[in-house]
Amino acid sequence: MGRRTIFTGTFVHTPTSNDLQILENAAVFVDENGKIVHIDENATSNTARLRHDLADWSGAELIYSHENEFFFPGxxxxxxxxxxxxxxxxxxxxTLLDWLTTYTFPMEAALADKTRARDVYGRCxxxxxxxxxxxxxxxxxxxxxxxxxxxxxxxxxxxxxxxxxxxxxxxxxxxxxxxxxxxxxxxxxxxxxxxxxxxxxxxxxxxxxxxxxxxxxxxxxxxxxxxxxxxxxxxxxxxxxxxxxxxxxxxxxxxxxxxxxxxxxxxxxxxxxxxxxxxxxxxxxxxxxxxxxxxxxxxxxxxxxxxxxxxxxxxxxxxxxxxxxxxxxxxxxxxxxxxxxxxxxxxxxxxxxxxxxxxxxxxxxxxxxxxxxxxxxxVGLGHKIGSFEVGKEWDAVLVTLGKVPEIPVEPEPEPVPEPMDTDESSESKETENGVLAEIEVNSIDEKKPAANGVNGSKDATVTNGVKATNGINGAKGPNASNGTKTATGTTDTGAEEEDAKPKIDDGIIDSAVDIFGWENWEEKVAKWVYNGDDRNTTAVWIAGREVYRQGGILVTWPIDATA
Ligand SMILES: [Zn+2]
Known part of the structure; x- marks a missing residue:
């Protein structure tokens, strides 16, 4: 069995035709069987997120979407x-009939070879x-x-x-x-x-x-x-x-x-x-x-x-x-x-x-x-998957959009040679745009959730977003999320405000969807629909299990398929 997980942040889904619902600051509680057991549509603070039966949810993993990220049904x-x-x-x-004989029948026949079939199906x-x-x-x-x-x-x-x-x-x-x-x-x-x-x-x-x-x-x-x-x-x-x-x-x-x-x-x-x-x-x-x-x-x-x-x-x-x-x-x-x-x-x-x-x-x-x-x-699974509803299973994608870096208002000063001293203060690192700043951000964020009251759930494990956890893209890590929280007035510590300073490379991923920052959520979703691709898929869950994370598949379903 998996562990309990609380997904929190922005959720986009279409429970009925022509109804694009965007839930900002929501939290979806997924039990160890991969079922959605509770949805808090107004989780405006970490305390609210964990309001639902705190005792039962201690030990749950917390995964949140950052600014420019959203959860979408698989x-x-x-x-x-x-x-x-x-x-x-x-x-x-x-066209169909000559396509079948020219391309399709030969390819299908060739998959009688088990090695080839394993390769083709695995990649598919x-x-x-x-x-x-x-x-x-x-x-x-x-x-x-x-x-x-x-x-x-x-x-x-x-x-x-x-x-x-x-x-x-x-x-x-x-x-x-x-x-x-x-x-x-x-x-x-x-x-x-x-x-x-x-x-x-x-x-x-x-x-x-x-x-x-x-x-x-x-x-x-x-x-x-x-x-x-x-x-x-x-x-x-x-x-x-x-x-x-x-x-x-x-x-x-x-x-x-x-x-x-x-x-x-x-x-x-x-x-x-x-x-x-x-x-x-x-x-x-x-x-x-x-x-x-x-x-x-x-x-x-x-x-x-x-x-x-x-x-x-x-x-x-x-x-x-x-x-x-x-x-x-x-x-x-x-x-x-x-x-x-x-x-x-x-x-x-x-x-x-x-x-x-x-x-x-x-x-x-x-x-x-x-x-x-x-x-x-x-496919007869409308009661089980397809939207975010209590009783359904957690089949979902974490979509990440690329943020266009902010253009500095003031002209850059004359370039200063790189300091040789690596022992500089964290404050000076924060003012830089490069890798050093990213490392600093992540190290701060490791500690941050305790200050947010998330640890009020006793031993709840806080994951600073999927990417940050995985170390795949720390640059766009929890800091972007902090920015969102600050904007919605849910910050409850001064330390967070300090963390919320925008970083030039927050939310940047290598993708064809450029978010300038002035788009509303419906516009962001439209930009993803018409320009997005698999580079925007950060993680995928099926029945509550994470089955894909950008960079490789995690095999998590413990059934012996060799039988
Ligand atoms: Zn077909």
Whole structure:
């Protein structure tokens, strides 16, 4: 079991669509099981932060966000092909059907090699975690052994994952196809059994039935997988109406069906646990069917633009009451980042608005919702993750934005040669901008929390922010936080005011998001949405466990994945 942790500072989330909530000076109490047990939305002082049942929370770790940092719910990628990670960015001018044969089938077939699969899957998990993806609905390959390896690796890394063995028994290369529907179903069952064995309570890993898409699946296979989903009450993921040529092909292959979506319905594959990716070229009757069956949609804007598939009318689907989340669809999509999908979702909706009117536009808040709470609902975990609420699990990202250094008002005096004497006073160090000042700041901050009354919780362990603790970026350490506290009038010691003097390099990280200091929180979030990347991900937690910190993954989930 982990330890109790109090996260404090700024929290940003979208508990409902188009509702960007920013909680400044809040505190979220996470118990040893990774559950949020209390949220103090007005923790304006350290005393207030610990107001909640002090005795019980002594010994808890305290992690706080600094000025220009915020906690955000982990992203949910509702559609990603882990096996295609090496091809991210490689798509040329292809469209879906030639992209599959040129790039995708050969890459997936090559992952029958366990060493190669370990490398590809390991890197995919590391990269998605670095981008803040705490939950992923993964497509693997036909190969059972390495699909199972993907489940093991997700478990080991602590990433929440739906792991699907790819089922396909027709219209595929001879060297990459299931021989019969029965063989395909048996292989799917084998992989399902493995997932349920390594994580019987489905705490992190859940098997997902994965017919590739209707053209590569016989009616018999689709029906068999539908039965399997019904028997095990298991989730299903597949593709629908991605590309016009594909839709036409499905009509030819399944002439008895009136629509592409109808093919899946006939097979019993449409339930509330089904995720259909793309849904660009849907007929009206298909939208009604999706709505009736409470099927979920994975919107993959990056892929849809990259493969010239089209622009899904997401806002219209949402207005129908259909639940939508975002998918990277890597490597149809070139990026493993849901943040990239968030920004592209808004841009795709702007393109739709050119023909359908401004009502088709997704706001930034709506797109962030699709990437978190919306995605959580798509994968059936809306009650467990996706926003910060009591009773949910702590799946979160600490986002750090880069602060632009203040420009000195007065011109710099003539440069003075570096003093040779290293025994200078701490006061003179503070006036400098360099490394020495940083060291001084950190050493002061080690002592500071005692003066803040945090030690009122007896033996509460105070962590001076994740980065400072880790020593990765002491420069932007607790001092920035002090500045915030002073500004909000919560400082209760004179010593803190002394510490609060701005340092030129406070909050600077190497990132594309430059914060000048005059932005409000909504503007800061917007700058992150449109310019941010994995450099802004400082740390990631899943079910309360820290699973990523910039610079390397910490494996913290104590389950033997080698079994
Ligand atoms: Zn896909």
């Amino acid at each position: 992203f949910v990628d509702t559609h990603i092909h882990a096996s295609q990670y090496p091809n991210a960015g490689i798509f040329g001018k292809s 998990i590391a990269r998605t975690l670095a981008n803040g993806t705490t939950t992923a609905a993964y497509y693997a390959t036909r190969n059972v052994e390495t699909t199972n390896l993907l489940a093991d690796l997700c478990l080991k890394a602590g990433q929440r994952a739906f792991v699907g063995r790819m089922c396909m028994d027709q219209n595929s290369p001879k060297w990459y196809v299931d021989e019969t529907p029965e063989a395909s179903i048996a292989a799917a069952e084998e992989s399902i059994a493995h997932c349920l064995k390594v994580d019987p309570e489905r705490r992190l890993i859940c098997p997902i039935i994965t017919p590739r898409f209707a053209p590569t699946c016989s009616a018999k296979l689709l029906k068999g997988l539908g039965d399997l989903a019904e028997r095990g009450k298991l989730p299903v993921q597949t593709h629908v109406c991605e590309n016009e040529a594909e839709v036409k092909w499905v009509q030819e292959l399944f002439p008895e069906s009136t629509s592409y979506t109808g093919v899946y319905n006939t097979a019993g594959l449409l339930t509330e646990r089904t995720i259909l990716a793309h849904a660009i070229h849907l007929k009206k009757e298909e939208i009604q069917l999706i709505k009736e069956k409470n099927v979920k949609i994975s919107h993959c804007p990056v892929s849809n633009l990259a493969l010239t598939s089209g622009c899904a009318k997401v806002k219209a689907l949402m207005q129908e009451g259909i639940k939508v989340g975002l998918g990277t669809d890597m490597s149809g999509g070139y990026s493993p980042s849901i943040l990239e999908s968030v920004r592209q979702a808004t841009l795709v909706s702007n393109v739709v608005a050119l023909t359908d009117g401004p009502g088709a536009k997704l706001s930034m808040a709506e797109a962030l919702y699709l990437g978190t709470q919306g995605g959580a609902e798509v």
